[in-house]
Amino acid sequence: MRHAQPLLLAAAFLWLYAAPAQADGPDASTSAAATSPPVATDDDSGFTVLSNATNVTHWGLGAGTGYRQQPYTGDGAKFTPIPLFYFDDKWVHALGTTLDLKIGKWAGVAFSLRGKYALGDGYDGSDAPILNGMQDRKGAFWYGPAFSWQSTYGTLTGDFLTSANKGQQAHIEFGKSFQYGKLGIEPHVGAEWLSHTYVDYYYGVRASEAQPGRPAYTGTSTIDVSLGARFNYSFTTHQSATVDIGVARLGGGITDSPLVDRKFIPQATVGYLYRFN
Numbered sequence: 001m002r003h004a005q006p007l008l009l010a011a012a013f014l015w016l017y018a019a020p021a022q023a024d025g026p027d028a029s030t031s032a033a034a035t036s037p038p039v040a041t042d043d044d045s046g047f048t049v050l051s052n053a054t055n056v057t058h059w060g061l062g063a064g065t066g067y068r069q070q071p072y073t074g075d076g077a078k079f080t081p082i083p084l085f086y087f088d089d090k091w092v093h094a095l096g097t098t099l100d101l102k103i104g105k106w107a108g109v110a111f112s113l114r115g116k117y118a119l120g121d122g123y124d125g126s127d128a129p130i131l132n133g134m135q136d137r138k139g140a141f142w143y144g145p146a147f148s149w150q151s152t153y154g155t156l157t158g159d160f161l162t163s164a165n166k167g168q169q170a171h172i173e174f175g176k177s178f179q180y181g182k183l184g185i186e187p188h189v190g191a192e193w194l195s196h197t198y199v200d201y202y203y204g205v206r207a208s209e210a211q212p213g214r215p216a217y218t219g220t221s222t223i224d225v226s227l228g229a230r231f232n233y234s235f236t237t238h239q240s241a242t243v244d245i246g247v248a249r250l251g252g253g254i255t256d257s258p259l260v261d262r263k264f265i266p267q268a269t270v271g272y273l274y275r276f277n
Contacts, residue, residue, distance in 0.1 A: 047104040048091055055090040057277070062086070064096070064242075064271025066120060071203075071250060074176035080120035081182030084271050098199075100146060114146040114159050122202065130259055134209050137202050140166045155186075166198030175230070184232040188246075189225075194253070196221040203257040214258050231276040238276070243270045 033097035045051075062084035069077050086095050093100040093112070097119055100112035122137035146159035175188030189264045200217030210216040228246020235241070245268040255263050 009220070015040070015263065016214075031108045045105050045107075050103040051090070051104070053090060057089040058087070058275060059236075060084075060086040060273050060275035062273035064269055065270045066267070068120060069256065069262065069265050071260045071265055072123060072128050073130040073259060075131070078120055080127055082119065082269065082271065084273050084274065086273055098179045108151065109147055109149045111209070112146050112148075114161065115141065116161070117141050130214060131210065134205070134259075135239070140164070142169070144157070144168075157251040166201050167195035167199075169194050169198055173226075177238070182234045184230075184234075186230040186232075187228075188230065189227050192226070192248075194222055194224070195249070196253070199253045199257075203259055204255050204268045205258060217259075219256050220253040220258065222251030223253070224251050225249050239272075239274050242271045 006277040049231070050190045051066055062085050063088055064082040066082055068079055068080075084096050088094070091102055093102065098114065098116040100114050103111045103113060118141075120140045121139040123131055123134075124136050125131050125134045140163040142161035142163045143161060144161040147157065154174055156172070156174050158172040160168065160170045170193040171190065173188055173190035175186045176244040177184055196219055199222055201219070203217070204219040205211070205214055205217040207216045226246050226248040228244060230242060230244040232240055232242045244267075248265045248267060250260070250265060254260055
């Protein structure tokens with residue numbers, strides 16, 4: 001709980017900062033609409049299943065790739081292919097490996113139940129010399145509540161997800177979109193809380209895995225922070241490309257691990273999406 005307090009304070013600050021803008025409505029650009037959940041309006045407040053809002057379906061297909069410098073000593077960058085299936089209607093929003101079931105909207109805040117598969121998480125023991133003899137760590141399916149709040153000040157999003165024996169994680173991010181013709185730019189800042197179980201699974205060293213130069217290590221909960229910017233370019237009303245670049249600063253629970261020798265992790269995603277309607 002001690003490690004979670006800065007994240008809760010950050011959420012409260014961003015919440016209060018955005019509050020005066022609720023009545024002004026969203027500032028999301030047309031190009032960003034392909035990847036962002038729809039904003040609540042006066043006629044679709046309340047539970048989604050009871051809403052009188054008209055059901056409109058949008059869908060599209062595309063592809064992308066993710067780049068992330070691995071934090072493990074001697075490991076390089078990882079490139080992960082990302083399938084981009086986009087679908088949005090009154091009840092469901094899906095993009096890539098994330099699926100949101102919409103619960104409802106109140107006071108401009110949209111709530112959903114989220115499920116996503118974390119592509120690129122984990123490692124094989126053969127990825128780097130420091131990992132030789134370690135049991136492989138795998139990616140996981142995560143699920144839990146999520147929210148999105150769009151206002152004239154920007155967009156505040158967050159979720160709290162769990163995954164069986166791999167622990168919990170919570171994310172919060174604030175971004176502001178600017179539109180210049182067909183080009184949209186959204187600087188964003190975020191924080192991510194990772195439970196001790198998560199950190200121990202991906203960065204811990206079990207007693208059976210310890211060896212000279214790699215002592216046993218039990219992970220502790222930590223907070224990562226990130227800063228970046230998204231660039232979206234709409235070629236036509238149906239076609240768009242997105243580039244998201246940023247850097248994350250890893251928390252002490254991760255950087256204290258004998259497996260890790262990096263504190264700052266550059267990362268990027270590139271994607272192309274064709275919307276059929």
